[in-house]
Amino acid sequence: MKVEIEKLTIASARAGLRAREFSATELTEAAIAVMEAARPLNAMITETPERARAMAAESDRRLTRGEAGPLEGIPIAIKDLFCTDGVQTTAGSRILKGFIPPYESTVSANLWRAGAVMLGKANLDEFAMGSSNETSHFGRVENPWRRADGKPLVPGGSSGGSAAAVAAGFCLGATGTDTGGSIRQPASFTGIVGIKPTYGRCSRWGIVAFASSLDQAGPMTRTVRDAAIMLGAMASVDEKDSTSVDRPVPDYEAAMTGDVRGLRIGIPKEYRVDGMPAEIEALWRQGIDWLRSAGAEIVDVSLPHTGYALPAYYIVAPAExxxxxxxxDGVRFGLRVPGNSLPDMYAKTRGEGFGAEVRRRILIGxxxxSAGYYDAYYVKAQQVRTLILRDFERAWERVDAILTPTAPSAAFGIGEKSDDPISMYLNDVFTVPVNLAGLPGISVPAGLSREGLPLGLQLIGRAFDEETLFRVGGVLEEAAGFSARPQTWWKG
Amino acid sequence: MSLDKATVARIARLARIEVPEEALAPMARELDTILTFVEQLGQVNTDGVAPMTSVTPMRLRMREDRVSDGGDAARVLSNAPEAQDGFFVVPKVVE
Incomplete structure (x- = not known):
């Protein structure tokens, strides 16, 4: 039977597979066909159709035996920052081109154990450094969504390939990583759901490291329920990541009760930033109204150090x-550019192997x-981080979750911001504080801009309280009724 | 403050990244823009504030000190640009 994967979700595909309406093999063939048709988006660095077919066949055997895992037969894409055993892993960088890991990241191993099927490795900003997916050595990714003028738009970043893959409809979920907004901002730009869990909820082992105190993996999916299902499979304690947390993984799907009566939702006044487009402000108000109508109590809160989050981030992240x-260094893996001495080989390899944004951040870091500046910059930034966390802790005395916009704009045009690092960094103004404080944050598609582009709202929760985010996120999703899909212009 | 070319050359050497001479001045301007941006933190009073050392309250777990992996030189070397006799090969470092 011909499966229309673009119309499915993880939850509906799970039901269809278990009811034998279609097989995992049929679902995977549909995914591969749509993935191949969507190549103009450049969402994937490496496609793995043969591996997908083999995994789907295994899934069909387990489904027949009644041994289906929570993601049995579900085709997903893996951000090319997760090491995958025997499959090239590039981090979007020339310096890792051709690197074939001899091991599997813990998060992807968890997903395969749950029965998921790997379609391939998704494009990303080089080493996850960027907010537009324009810094990848393997070419920029184009957003499946377009304005009426038809100009190509960025999908956001750094998990831009993952976001485009889900929005284009060829996978039912994708892994992302989020260091300063790299799951939530692209989710907002492409009309999908993305959650950055609490720091420590997912193991970082086998994920190419960017900033170790900020990096966290999470799912990108079409619906809040799908994100709940997928996060449940990704999260685990892991002896190979000493910062992974040893506490049971809750049943996130069960947390989606549809009932937010009596929950207190905080609205932080500092997120009304100068120059925020009126439509973002209007969508935020709309979100407040939806939650109030659903019975939540709206409470004004203050997070006074919000404005210092980005500058603190641009010290801590580059330093790490x-x-x-x-x-x-050109010795153990990846690119080597010959030099006339060992230090010369290092410098040439790194000079040619890293792109401009990565070189810039390494030099800043x-x-x-460096000697004499450590206290003035790094220690100062870590002190400000403590103040940002205290702001949130004070808010948690009065509220259960916080509602904000995800990003200060809709998707912008390719090339529009690539010459100005600071204006690019401002994309993450609403997402970065959450990473600095280690908290969970989810972006839910909530409306369309005047130009017909998706806009997301962000919910921020207490540490390890992803359940409240799924509960409130589900209600927000239901109220917004976001059902718009991009035109499939790439099919020609 | 403003960064000069000599400072950029020094940090590029520390970072082991070759930056061509003609790229030093533009790089100095770019880095300077970012440093000016982050220097806003000077406005925040952080007297007596402990720098963050862990984002969530967690204690590192102890584990048994035992060999759990290894003896697999071929896989370790499988991605090496140059390897020989079970070793990574680098340019000569001792004359």
Missing amino acids: ASSNLARY TYVL
């Missing part, structure tokens, strides 16, 4: 990146960590 990326 400069240390993490020291391993790319090296500078702020």
Whole structure:
């Protein structure tokens, strides 16, 4: 039977597979066909159709035996930042081109154990550094959504390939990673759901490291329920990541009761930033009204250090990146550019192997960590981080979750912001504080801009209270009734 | 403050990234823009505030000190640009 994967969700595909309306093999063939037709988006760096077919056949055997896992037979894409055993893993960088990991990341291993089927590796900003997916060595990704003028738009970043893959409809979910907004901002730009879980909820082992105190993996899906199902499969404690948390993974799907009566939702006044488009402000008000109508109590809160989150982030993240990326030296894996001495080989390899944005961040990080500057920059930023966390802790005395816009704009045009790093960094103004404080945040598609582009709202929760985010997110999703889909212009 | 070319050359050397001479001045301007942006933090009073060392309250777990993996040189070397006799090969470092 011909399966229309674009019309399915993880939850509906799960039901269809278990009721034998279609097989995992049929679902995967549909996914591969749509993926191939969507190549103009450049969402994938590596397609793995043969592996997908083999995994789907295994899924069909398990379905027949009644041994189906929670994601049995569900085709997904993996951000090319997760190491996959025997499949090239590039981090979007020339320096890792051709790297074939001899091991599997814990998160992807968890997904395969749950029965998911790998379609391939999704494009991303180089080393996950970017907000537009324009810094990938393997080419930019185009957003499936377009304005009426038809100009190509960015899908957001850094998980831009994952977002485009889900929005284009060829996979039912994709993994992302989020260091400063890299799951939530692209989710908002492409009309899908993305959640960054609490720091420590998912293992970071086998994920190419960017900023270790901020990085966290999470799912990107079409619906809130799908995100709940997929996160349940991704999360685990892991002896190979000492910062992964040893607490049971809740039944996130069961948390979606549809009832938010009596919950207190905080509205932080500091998120009304200068120059925010009126339509973002209007959507935010709409979201407040929806939750109030559903019986939630709306409470004004203050997060006074919000404005200092981005500057603190642009010290902490580059500092950690400069240390993490020291391993790319042309000796053990990846690119080697010959030099006339060992230090010369290192410098040439790194000079040619890293792209402009990565070089810039490593140099910033090296500078702020160098002798004489460490206290003025790095220690200061970590102190500000403590203040940002305290702001949230004070808010949690009065509210159960916080509602904000996800991003200060809809998707912008390719090339529009690539010459101005600061204006690019401002994309993450609403998402970065959540990473600095280690909290969970979810982006839910809530409406369309005047130009017909998707806009998301963000919910922020207490540490390890993803359940409240799924509960409130489900109600928000229901009220918004977001059903718009991009025109499939790429099919020609 | 403003970064000069010599400072950029120094941090590029520390970071082991070759930056061509003609790229130093534009790089200095780019880095300077970012440093000016982050220097807003100077406005925040952080007297007596402890720098964050862990985003969530967690204690690192102890584990038994035992060998759990290894003896697999071929896989370790499988991605090496150059390897020989079970070793990584690098340019000569001792004259």
